[in-house]
Amino acid sequence: MILRPRPDGRLLGWAPAKVNLFLEVLGKREDGYHELETLMVAVSLFDTLVFQEDESGVIEFRCDDAALPQGPTNLVVRSALLVREETGSRRRGVSIWLRKRIPVAAGLGGGSSDAAATLAALNELWQLGLPLPELAGLGAQIGSDVPFFFHTPMAVGRGRGERLTPxxxxxxxxxxxxxxxxxxxxxxxxxxxxxxxxxxxxxxxxxxxxxxxxxxxxxxxxxxxxxxxxxxxxxxxxxxxxxxxxxxxxxxxxxxxxxxxxxxxxxxxxxxxxxxxxxxxxxxxxxxxxxx
The missing domain is CATH 3.30.70.890 (GHMP kinase, C-terminal domain)
Known part of the structure; x- marks a missing residue:
């Protein structure tokens, strides 16, 4: 992902898609997930996100794709709520605008990439100072593919896909x-x-x-x-x-x-x-x- 601050205090993020060059299912786990072995590569198809701190403490999310959920089931919103809760930053707010370009339900990881970009952006915007492994750990709570986007451009994923070898x-x-x-x-x-x-x-x-x-x-x-x-x-x-x-x-x-x-x-x-x-x-x- 790419994050760039703007002079007006907003933070711009570009969240890439991914493709799987290899994906094998090794079996079903006791927790209901499947054990995977996969090779993922980030590619140059990007969603764009804009983050701006909201002093009222509200997490506001908007998207140019009306078909996407806007509430807490959306991975961007879930990520913002999670990082706020886990870091004790409950009074912090943010306005997030998502320009969706990665097709949904396509296996391209767009939602997971948006979630990773949100975690990284709020870590910077709110000056939380979380190290990369901790951000990836939060990402794993959101979705199996999310940690990959902290290890791009290419990695082997094992477990649910969250145990990564860059x-x-x-x-x-x-x-x-x-x-x-x-x-x-x-x-x-x-x-x-x-x-x-x-x-x-x-x-x-x-x-x-x-x-x-x-x-x-x-x-x-x-x-x-x-x-x-x-x-x-x-x-x-x-x-x-x-x-x-x-x-x-x-x-x-x-x-x-x-x-x-x-x-x-x-x-x-x-x-x-x-x-x-x-x-x-x-x-x-x-x-x-x-x-x-």
Whole structure:
């Protein structure tokens, strides 16, 4: 994420999306969650947030997407309430404006990224002085993906996805994201997931990354949730067939869906593929790269 103060006292934040290059489900845990092993990369599709301290002590949230909840079920609001409660800052207030650009229910982590940006912004705006591990710990209470956005641009996630091992990406990745016309419920995808006899190993993916062979990443893309999500949203397969037809590596669904991506050899190749895909999926195609 990126935070920049303005002369008028407001704080601007840019919250990136993420994609999963690898996602395996290792089993169901006693707490009801699933044990995961995943590789996440932050990409250059951003929500924008504006934070301004409110001396009245009110937490006010507004968003340009009327479909998003505005109350305490919203992850931004939950994050603000949590950090205020956990730090004894109950009299502190903030006005938050969210300009939503990351598609929802797409597996791109937009809500989690917004939550992480909120925790980091309030830590700065309210001068709380919380260290990064503590912010990430608060984030884990909000959602499994939230801690990742304190460890971008790339990390392996284990546990629920919140136990992170940061990695270095030696070369930028160029991707084309395509969203179906409908989203997918994460809860429903996991509830329909069937156990598998043989698990996919992340070792091949980690090996090509350690060698700096980003051109071989496409050989090791994997997402255990993909087939289940496709049962709920058959349009995912339609999107992937179109992506494959452009010559991009992959494609692969990210997270629990419904967005898929293909990997391009260069930005110009990504732009060319996106031009073709936009004829079929207008308004739902994004050219992005891994963030620095």
């Amino acid at each position: 990695l270095t990406l030696t070369q930028p990745l160029h991707l084309v994201l395509v969203c179906p016309s409908q989203g997918v419920s994460t809860t429903e995808v996991f509830s329909r997931l069937s156990p598998v006899a043989e698990r996919q190993s992340i070792d091949g993916m980690l090996s090509v990354l350690s060698q700096g062979s980003s051109d071989r990443i496409g050989q090791f893309l994997f997402n255990r949730l993909e087939s289940t999500a496709c049962q709920l949203c058959p349009e995912i397969r339609e999107v992937q067939e179109a992506v494959r037809g452009t010559g991009l590596a992959g494609p692969l669904m990210t997270g629990s869906g419904s967005a898929s991506f293909g990997l391009a050899a260069s930005r110009s190749a990504a732009i060319q593929a996106a031009r073709t895909l936009r004829e079929r999926f207008p308004g739902r195609v994004y050219v992005v790269r891994s963030t620095a």
